[in-house]
Amino acid sequence: MMSNLPDFGEYGYQVIRELGQNRAGGRVTYLATRTGTETATPDVTPDPANFVAIKQFQFASTSDAGWAGYEAYQREIQVLQGLNHPGIPRYLDSFESPRGFCMVQEYKAAESLAQQHTWHPIQVKEIAVALLSILVYLQNRLPAVIHRDIKPENILVDQLMNVYLVDFGFAHLGGGEVAVSSIVKGTLGFMPPEQLFNRELTPASDLYGVGATLICLLTGTKSQDIGELIDPSYRIHFRKRVPKISLGWIQWLEKMVEPKPKDRYPNAETALEVLTPIEISRTPQVISSHQLVQFRGTKLGEPITQTISIKNPVPGTMLTGRWRVAAYRRDGYFAKNNHPWIAIAPARFKGNQVECTITVDTRNLIADRIYDRELLLQANSDRKLYRVALKIKTAPEPVEEIKLPYPLLGILLSLALNLVWTSPLNVVGNWLGSFSDSVWGVVVFLFLFPWTVLSTIRTIAQNPGPAATGAIAGSISSAVIAALSAIAFGIGSLPWTQAAQEAALGSSLLGALIGAYAGIGTEELISRLRAMGTAREVSKSLAGAIAGGICGAWPIMDASRSLSNSWAWLAWMGLSILTGIVAGAVFDEVKQGKISPVNSKDKLKISNVSPYFAGGIALLTVGLGISLGLALNAGIFSHYWVSLLIGGTAIPLGKMLYPHWMRSRQVREYHESKAKRIQP
Structure with missing residues (x-):
């Protein structure tokens, strides 16, 4: 086979093998190297840096040869000498051999689109964009270049999808509009009707060949079978043969192969601009x-x-x-x-x-x-x-944010209620009064009174800190409340100013004693609740203030004749002390701590609760109990201010307690149902 290859050694080239041929046109293309750079193995993969392509025009070997063939040879050399584009193999040399004229070009290791190959629509669009870019270059030159023979055989594509346009033998050079050609040149099926009928050509003429070539690739139609898609009016019908591509791309292809030049895109630049944003797939994308x-x-x-x-x-x-x-x-x-x-x-x-x-x-x-x-x-x-x-x-492991002392709150509410709803106190007072009228009552009083005095002195002496804290708060609150009560309700026939002074003076001493007991009692109660813990100073002050303040309201109790005798009065003052003690304990327990998670290991930390929150719960509970006591004494609807007082204490207290009660319930329900919950 090697002996059939021409010898171009005297021209400086060594032929390696034949690349392709067109016997009817008298053209054969060879792969060659320059003399001195020959490859030892003819089947080696060509390297474009070392190889060239030699196209030989054998005019004497075909009936079609002659002046027309020589003209094509000269035209291609003339066109290629002025071109410099990566998509067009460069002209390198030319010489005349005994078997025909030869033209040397840059070699591209690529196959023509005429080779049997299945092209994906995405690849076809890449080829279209690259081919139109080459045409934009040709049409923007001065003079413009019209190829006139765009078909699959004249388009090469390598493995990297680089596209090359070859065979410029029918190309035409000219400025402005292309003049009428005297000889029909091109390939049937890829020539536009105006070229077929030897009419005036325009830059839109090459677009017809581009469109026909792309249709062949999409439909798998061979070049020689393109006529099967063309009707008598030279319109190409391909919709039923293309895969699932977008309607926009189908319409673009139809416009590229319109029989009339005016119905096509005017030039390659416009066609490329329209094609670029068109999606390839006909199906939606997500x-x-x-x-x-x-x-x-x-x-x-x-x-x-x-x-x-x-x-x-x-x-x-x-x-x-x-x-x-x-x-x-x-x-x-x-x-x-x-x-x-x-x-x-x-x-x-x-x-x-x-x-x-x-x-x-x-x-x-x-x-x-x-x-x-x-x-x-x-x-x-x-x-x-x-x-x-x-x-x-998911959210952090649920824990109870604030541990509210609900039992103490219930006791505090009950004590505060009985401070004003005095019927139970009067029952106790009357029973004690009947008991004291007897001989045994005198005996008990003679022994009980000294014991009470001595016990009071000893208790205060043993707890000077809590006693002092409670006494100060109780004295102040009792004096203030007593003065206000005396002004509002009076004391006997005294003028209101004198009544306020005497009430404040007397109540300050009583409030100090009551407050001292409340402070001591709060300390004792907290120590028992927390196993020898200590109460805060604020808790003891609050206890003394509440106990002293309640006792400071004695002018109101006296004016309303709510207490039947002195024993009932003593029971009322004892109840005031208990109320202060429990209120202080409530404050201290609420203030004790807020439980919150530290990390995913369910560790807990204790942080202080706002004193306003703790004090608010204690005071509102006392206020609600007093309001309910007033309602039980006089009837809830007897005075509108009683209803307002109940609402003014119950609503804020409910808003403070309800979220934490719901939180406790939620935490309890969560831990009860944890084993049944959905696993990660």
């Missing part, structure tokens, strides 16, 4: 705003939501889709559109821009855990199934 959607809970049992956007950028198409949650063994069995704790709306949609809301119900999830799940989107796009990962971090 563009999701998220591939991973993360949720973070802050409160136990709360629903958490996130939004995901789905878009379809392909014009002329409509996206439809359906969401479902991927099966997960720990979630149990569930219907496709009814997951136990994950919901997405809308579950089905139709549109090219849709906002979907994902809701995670955490009521049955374990706290402080990470749940990994997956959403599946079935769509009418090129990909039938899309996956979106979900990562859910």
